[in-house]
Amino acid sequence: MNPRILTILFTPLIGSLLALTGTSASAGMFDDFSIDPNITTEWTEYGYYNNTDATTPSWDSGNGELDLNKPTGLNGLGLYRTGMARTPTESVTMTVNSFSMASGAWGFMGLMLSTILQPAYVANTPAGFADTYTLRLSGVNTTDFRFKVTRTWRDGTGDYVLYESPADITFSGPYALTVERVGNEYVFKVDGAAIYTTGTAGGDFYSTAVKDTMLSYQIVLAGEGVINASVDDFGVPGATAADQYQQVVNVDVQGGNQAAYAWSGGAPDLSGNVHWNLLNTANGYNASNLTASDGTTATTIDVSLPNWFSTFDAGSEGNTLQSDRIYDQAIGGGDGVGTFTINGLEAGKSYDIYLYTAGFETDYTINAVTRTATSADAGVVPSWVQGTHYALFEGIKGGAAVNGTATNGSSVFSVLSGMQIAEKKKGVVILIR
Known part of the structure; x- marks a missing residue:
C-alpha cells in the first residue's frame, strides 16, 4: 500500500498523529531547518560516546541550519527527532554544511543507521549493544578530514572501518551524505556518488535480517577535542514532489x-x-x-x-x-x-x-x-x-x-x-x- 502523506508545517505531535491514523507503523521525517525545529522539546539527545554528551545543538535561523558545538573532552552527541523511524527500504540523508576539528587527536561527525534508538559508539558500553552503520567525516587535523563508513566498534571480528578516503580532504562543502537501500545492501553516497556498498569489506558481516532492522537514524558527533559543525536537510526525503x-x-x-x-x-x-x-x-x-x-x-x-x-x-x-x-x-x-x-x-x-x-x-x-x-x-x-x-x-x-x-x-x-x-x-x- 502506498504511504499516506501528511505534511506538517509547524509543531509535529507524532504520538497523536499515530493514534489518529490508527496505525502502529513507523514515521519517517525530514527536517530542512527553515523554521525552528524546537530541539529542546521535540528532539532526543543522548551520550553517544563515553556515556557523556556535552555538545550544544542550536538552530541558526539566519542560515536555516542546525549548529553543533562540542567542547573539549571525551564526549559525544547522539541526536534524533523524537518518534522518528524508517522502513528497511527508505533512504536517509544529511547535508554537512561545515565541519572543523579545532583540537584533539581525533573526532568525527556523521549519519548513522542503527537497530536501536540510542546506540553507543562502543558495543560494550552501558548504553547497550546495537548494530550500526555510520557514514562520517573523520577529522585528520584542523582543516582536513576523510570520509569513512564504519560499523559498531568492538561488535565482532574484522576491522570496523569498512571504507576510508584514500587521501586527506580539505573541507569545501556542503556535502550531502546519503544512505540508500538497494536490494539486500546499503549504498553510501557523498553528493550522489557511491563510495561504498555493504558486503564488500572483510569486516562487514551484518546479515540481511540485521540490515532490515536498522530502522533508527541519528546525527552523531564525537571526539576528544573541540568540534564545530553545522547540518541541514536531515532525515527520510519526501516520497513525492509534493513533500519536497x-x-x-x-x-x-x-x-x-x-x-x-x-x-x-x-x-x-x-x-x-x-x-x-x-x-x-x-x-x-x-x-x-x-x-x-x-x-x-x-x-x-x-x-x-x-x-x-x-x-x-x-x-x-x-x-x-x-x-x-x-x-x-x-x-x-x-x-x-x-x-x-x-x-x-x-x-x-x-x-x-x-x-x-x-x-x-x-x-x-x-x-x-x-x-x-x-x-x-x-x-x-x-x-x-x-x-x-x-x-x-x-x-x-x-x-x-x-x-x-x-x-x-x-x-x-x-x-x-x-x-x-x-x-x-x-x-x-x-x-x-
Whole structure:
C-alpha cells in the first residue's frame, strides 16, 4: 500500500498523529531547518560516546541550519527527532554544511543507521549493544578530514572501518551524505556518488535480517577535542514532489528558437507539471516573472544570462533539453566564464537550483561553492543523474540576487542548457504508513 502523506508545517505531535491514523507503523521525517525545529522539546539527545554528551545543538535561523558545538573532552552527541523511524527500504540523508576539528587527536561527525534508538559508539558500553552503520567525516587535523563508513566498534571480528578516503580532504562543502537501500545492501553516497556498498569489506558481516532492522537514524558527533559543525536537510526525503517542493520553475536555455522542452527534469515534480520557460535569442536570454511548472502560476522570479558567447542548436536531434545550449566562449577561442543571475527569490524561503550541462563537463559556482556536471549526451532525454547531467545547489536562501558562474574545468567549453529553481517546503514531512 502506498504511504499516506501528511505534511506538517509547524509543531509535529507524532504520538497523536499515530493514534489518529490508527496505525502502529513507523514515521519517517525530514527536517530542512527553515523554521525552528524546537530541539529542546521535540528532539532526543543522548551520550553517544563515553556515556557523556556535552555538545550544544542550536538552530541558526539566519542560515536555516542546525549548529553543533562540542567542547573539549571525551564526549559525544547522539541526536534524533523524537518518534522518528524508517522502513528497511527508505533512504536517509544529511547535508554537512561545515565541519572543523579545532583540537584533539581525533573526532568525527556523521549519519548513522542503527537497530536501536540510542546506540553507543562502543558495543560494550552501558548504553547497550546495537548494530550500526555510520557514514562520517573523520577529522585528520584542523582543516582536513576523510570520509569513512564504519560499523559498531568492538561488535565482532574484522576491522570496523569498512571504507576510508584514500587521501586527506580539505573541507569545501556542503556535502550531502546519503544512505540508500538497494536490494539486500546499503549504498553510501557523498553528493550522489557511491563510495561504498555493504558486503564488500572483510569486516562487514551484518546479515540481511540485521540490515532490515536498522530502522533508527541519528546525527552523531564525537571526539576528544573541540568540534564545530553545522547540518541541514536531515532525515527520510519526501516520497513525492509534493513533500519536497512548494513549486518548481523550469528554464529551457536554447541556442536557437525552438519550441520549449516539455518533459520532466531532475527536480521531482508533480505529474503533468512540465511547463518550461524559454531563454533564447528572441528574448536576449533575459526573462522576468517566470511561470511555474504547472503552466499557470506566475512567480516573481527573473533569470538573465549575460556573458555567454556562442550558441548551438541541433534541431535534427529533436526537442530535448540538451539538443541546444549556450557556450562560455566563441568556438575555437580561449577560456571564458559564463554568468547567470536569478532575482525574485522570496525572503524567508529556501530554494534548490539545478543547472544542466550538455556534452561538456562544466563547473558551476554559487556562493563560492562549486558543483560539477560531468557531461550528457546532447539530444537524448536521459534518466537524470546528479553530477552527470546536472549540478545541484541545495538550500539557497531567498531575499537577494543569486549570481553564479560556469567554467569549463577540464573540458573545452562550459555549457548551460537548462535550469530548475525549486522552492522548498518549510517544516517537517511525516510519512504515516
